[in-house]
Structure formats: C-alpha cells, structure tokens
Amino acid sequence: MKSVMYDKTDTVLVVGGGPAGLSAALIMGETGLPVVLVERDRILGGMLNRLFRRYPKGDNPRDLLNSLHHLLEVNPQITVLTETTVSAVTTQRGNFQVMTQNSGDRITREIEAGAVILATGLTLMDVSIYGEYGYGIYPGVITSLEFEERLQEESLKTDRNPSAVAFISCVGSRDRSRGNPYCSKICCMYTAKQAGLVRDLLPDARIYVFYIDCRICGKGYEEFVRDVIERKHVRYVRGRPAKVLPENGRLIVRAEDTLMGIPVEVAVDLVILAPAVVPHPETQELAQSFNVGTDVYGFLDHDQFPSAPRRVFTAGGCRYAVGIDEAIEQGMAAGGRAIALIRGKVRP
Ligand SMILES: Cc1cc2nc3c(=O)[nH]c(=O)nc-3n(C[C@H](O)[C@H](O)[C@H](O)COP(=O)(O)OP(=O)(O)OC[C@H]3O[C@@H](n4cnc5c(N)ncnc54)[C@H](O)[C@@H]3O)c2cc1C
Ligand code: SF4
Structure with missing residues (x-):
C-alpha cells in the first residue's frame, strides 16, 4: 500500500464533489488557496450526473457540470481525488491530519489541512416501508x-x-408516525418539473399529482408550477393516496380529494413517489471525526455564525434539502469562510 503526504497547512480539504463541494473548491482555488477535493464516486458532480433536467430553467444539469469541470481542470491549485473517502482524522498544531483511502488504487494519503469543508450531499429515504404504495413490489x-x-x-x-x-408527493416527509416530520423542500418543485416533462414526452397522457400542500418559494417557482397546471394540463389532486393496487396490468391509485371532499380512483401505468430527503448514512461518522454536530435526522447542524471560531464548514444537502443553486451558494459561502480563516492565519 503506497502512501502520499500533502503537508501545506494552508490547504483546505473539501469532502464531496457535488455542486456544493465543487463551487467551494473553485472559489478557494481562484484566490490561490491549495485545495484537495475528495469524492467517493468515480466521477465528480454528485446528483448533477443523475438528473435529466433542472428546475426552474429546464436546462441540462450536465452543462453546468461541464463548466464547473472545465474551471476545475484549468486551476492548478485544486487536486481532485476520486474514489476516495476519509478514513481517520487527528489534529496537530491546529491543523487536521486527515487519512484518506482510495477504493480503486488502494493508496492511502495523508493530507494536512488548515480548514475542512464537508459537502457530502443528500440522498432519498427508502420508501419500501410504505407498503400501501407497493414500492419494491410493483415494477410500475x-x-x-x-x-x-x-x-x-x-x-x-x-x-x-x-x-x-x-x-x-410527501412520501416519508411530514409524517410523524413512520417517516420524518420535516418538509423536504425540493420535491414540490421537482415533481412539477417531472410532470411537465411527462407532458412534453407524452402529449396525450393523463397526468396526476397527488399533493398535500404546494410549497414552492423561489424566483420563478410559482410561475413554473402554474404553467405545468394550466398550460401542460397536469391535474393536481389535493390528498394523500391511501393505496396503490395492481389491477389488470395497471395500477389503481386511491385517494380522497380533500378540496372537493370526494373519493378519487385513477388507473395509471406508472406511479412516481417523491421520498423524503435524508443525509447519506456515513455523514454521521464523518461529522464525529471532525467534531461537527448533527441534528436528530443526521443532517450536519452546527453554528454558521461568522464569528464562531470554526475550522470546519458545511454546505449543501448534507445540512438539509436544497436545490442546486442554493447548494452552489452555500458552497461559495463556505469557501469564502475558509479563505478568510486561512488568509487571516497566514497574515504576518
Ligand atoms: C429526484 C431529484 C430531483 C431534483 N431535481 C432538481 C432540480 O431540477 N433542480 C434543482 O435545483 N435541484 C434538484 N434536486 C436537488 C439537487 O440534487 C441538490 O440540490 C444537489 O444535488 C445538492 O448538491 P450537493 O453538492 O449538496 O450534494 P450532492 O449532489 O448529493 O453531492 C454530494 C457529493 O458528495 C459525495 N460524497 C458523499 N459522501 C461522501 C464521503 N463520505 N466522502 C466523499 N464524498 C462523498 C457524493 O458521492 C456526491 O458526489 C433534485 C433532487 C432529487 C433527489
Ligand atoms: S416540498 Fe412539497 S412534496 Fe416535498 S415534503 Fe414539502 S410539501 Fe411535501
């Protein structure tokens, strides 16, 4: 097993190469700070690799990823380690000694960092516990x-x-008994986006959105959802479905329309669930290694107040559900905090 040492104390370590981590790395690299970005996957980009289009503009997330990638490649200050995770952390002389492990070449690296940004992102809750919807049972x-x-x-x-x-929508969110009591914030918008995309692809399809509330605060969001309802003719039904049942090769969705006060039953071919947003399970262990708090759901939760004497900053979906633009803004803010800290430290 080979070992490589990075020994610059003005180095900032970024954990997670999604939009939050990438934008943090870029803003620090642009000011000349040495940055090491570790990403667990084989490729950078996080969720940007998995999404088809992004709200509210409808553009392809890979175009954004390509431009972030280009900026990264031309910046000699940024070292990217993919297929890499943090395996151990100690502190020495006010710096972090971070051991990383590569799952491909199996090289162990030791990185000495003056500050750390955690940006490990979000994932979705396993919704197979909602047996009434048949996830994992019915292929549709x-x-x-x-x-x-x-x-x-x-x-x-x-x-x-x-x-x-x-x-x-709201599968596992806003559910105190089996799921999480919080609202996952992004799913009203991405559900409207997905329903609109179905209309673009299948002009004759009947499209239903079962919702509890429409929580869509953001620039252009209201107009976006209105367009999906009024111009794309997606039928929004207010009510949480009680059951999804198979029947003659199709799926029956049973609900109560709580605005009309009537039971609703529709036959469909595809049911798409919007599960609660949750942090990656390993985020908890990472938080402990860097002495960062987590809330009861496992999201990173620590004081972001500028005067707090921190050397670890957090950004993006590991803190709570965010859209891509917000993840980028948080990444840049965390990068800015790290620049201020490191520059303050090295000032004679
Ligand atoms: C179904 C769905 C649709 C969405 N649609 C939209 C949309 O249309 N528009 C929009 O604005 N937002 C959308 N979002 C939200 C968007 O995905 C997030 O805003 C964005 O991904 C958050 O960026 P991030 O960098 O915080 O996290 P992520 O994109 O999750 O990136 C985190 C990165 O960290 C890496 N990582 C995790 N753990 C470790 C570790 N221990 N060590 C090293 N690396 C690690 C991961 O591999 C990943 O690359 C959608 C989300 C979902 C689930
Ligand atoms: S954003 Fe919308 S769909 Fe998501 S949990 Fe909140 S109310 Fe439910």
Whole structure:
C-alpha cells in the first residue's frame, strides 16, 4: 500500500464533489488557496450526473457540470481525488491530519489541512416501508430519482407508452408516525418539473399529482408550477393516496380529494413517489471525526455564525434539502469562510 503526504497547512480539504463541494473548491482555488477535493464516486458532480433536467430553467444539469469541470481542470491549485473517502482524522498544531483511502488504487494519503469543508450531499429515504404504495413490489412504482434516470435513458417512450402517470408527493416527509416530520423542500418543485416533462414526452397522457400542500418559494417557482397546471394540463389532486393496487396490468391509485371532499380512483401505468430527503448514512461518522454536530435526522447542524471560531464548514444537502443553486451558494459561502480563516492565519 503506497502512501502520499500533502503537508501545506494552508490547504483546505473539501469532502464531496457535488455542486456544493465543487463551487467551494473553485472559489478557494481562484484566490490561490491549495485545495484537495475528495469524492467517493468515480466521477465528480454528485446528483448533477443523475438528473435529466433542472428546475426552474429546464436546462441540462450536465452543462453546468461541464463548466464547473472545465474551471476545475484549468486551476492548478485544486487536486481532485476520486474514489476516495476519509478514513481517520487527528489534529496537530491546529491543523487536521486527515487519512484518506482510495477504493480503486488502494493508496492511502495523508493530507494536512488548515480548514475542512464537508459537502457530502443528500440522498432519498427508502420508501419500501410504505407498503400501501407497493414500492419494491410493483415494477410500475418507482422513486423520483429512478424516474430522472429513466428520462436520461429515454426509456419512458417505449412500445407501451404509459397512457396515465401519477405522482405522489410527501412520501416519508411530514409524517410523524413512520417517516420524518420535516418538509423536504425540493420535491414540490421537482415533481412539477417531472410532470411537465411527462407532458412534453407524452402529449396525450393523463397526468396526476397527488399533493398535500404546494410549497414552492423561489424566483420563478410559482410561475413554473402554474404553467405545468394550466398550460401542460397536469391535474393536481389535493390528498394523500391511501393505496396503490395492481389491477389488470395497471395500477389503481386511491385517494380522497380533500378540496372537493370526494373519493378519487385513477388507473395509471406508472406511479412516481417523491421520498423524503435524508443525509447519506456515513455523514454521521464523518461529522464525529471532525467534531461537527448533527441534528436528530443526521443532517450536519452546527453554528454558521461568522464569528464562531470554526475550522470546519458545511454546505449543501448534507445540512438539509436544497436545490442546486442554493447548494452552489452555500458552497461559495463556505469557501469564502475558509479563505478568510486561512488568509487571516497566514497574515504576518
Ligand atoms: C429526484 C431529484 C430531483 C431534483 N431535481 C432538481 C432540480 O431540477 N433542480 C434543482 O435545483 N435541484 C434538484 N434536486 C436537488 C439537487 O440534487 C441538490 O440540490 C444537489 O444535488 C445538492 O448538491 P450537493 O453538492 O449538496 O450534494 P450532492 O449532489 O448529493 O453531492 C454530494 C457529493 O458528495 C459525495 N460524497 C458523499 N459522501 C461522501 C464521503 N463520505 N466522502 C466523499 N464524498 C462523498 C457524493 O458521492 C456526491 O458526489 C433534485 C433532487 C432529487 C433527489
Ligand atoms: S416540498 Fe412539497 S412534496 Fe416535498 S415534503 Fe414539502 S410539501 Fe411535501
């Protein structure tokens, strides 16, 4: 097993190469700080690799990723280590001694860092516990992320085009008994985006969105969802479905329309669930290694107040559900904090 040593104390370590981690690395690299970015996957980009289009503009997330990638490649200050995770952390002389492990070449590296940015992102809750929706049982029931991947593979338009599609939001969110009590913040918007994309691909399909509330605060968001409802003719039904049942090769979604006060039953070919956003399970261990707090759900949760004497900063979905633009803004803010800290430290 080979070992490599990075010994600059003005180096900043960034853990996670999604939009938050990439933007943090870029802003620090642009000011001349040495940055080491470690990413667990084989490629950088996090969720940007998995999404088909992004709200609210409808652009391809890979275009954004390509431009971030280009900026990264031309910056000699930034070292990228993919297929790499943090294996141990100690502190010495006010710096972090971080051991990393590469799962490909199996090289162990020791990085001495003056500051650390954690940007390990978000994932989705396992919704198979919601037996009433049949996820993992009926092949026609999938998650929103699986749906993005289907859109990327262009496998939605097949010989048997779905003639009706139902989206179910708040699965595992805002549910005190079996899921999480919090609102996952991004799913109202991405559900509207996905429903609109179904309309673009399947002009004759019937499209339903079962929702509890429409929580869409952001620039252009209201207009975006209105357009999906009014121009793209997606039917929004207020009510949490009680059950999804198979019938004659199709899926029956049963709910109560709580605005009309009537029971609703629709036959569809595809059901898309919007699961609660959760942090990656390993985030908890990483937080302990760097002495960062977590909330009861495992999201990183520590004082971001500028005067707090911190050397570890956090950004993006590992803190709580965020959209891509917010992840980038948080990444740049964390990068800015690290620049201020390191520059302050090296000033004579
Ligand atoms: C179904 C779905 C649709 C969405 N659609 C949109 C949309 O249309 N528009 C929009 O603005 N937002 C959308 N989002 C939200 C978007 O995905 C997030 O805003 C964004 O991914 C957050 O960026 P991030 O960098 O914080 O995390 P991520 O993109 O999750 O990146 C985190 C990175 O950290 C890496 N990592 C994790 N743990 C470790 C570790 N221990 N060591 C090293 N690396 C690690 C991961 O491999 C990953 O590369 C959607 C989300 C979902 C689930
Ligand atoms: S953002 Fe919308 S779909 Fe997601 S949990 Fe909140 S209310 Fe439910």
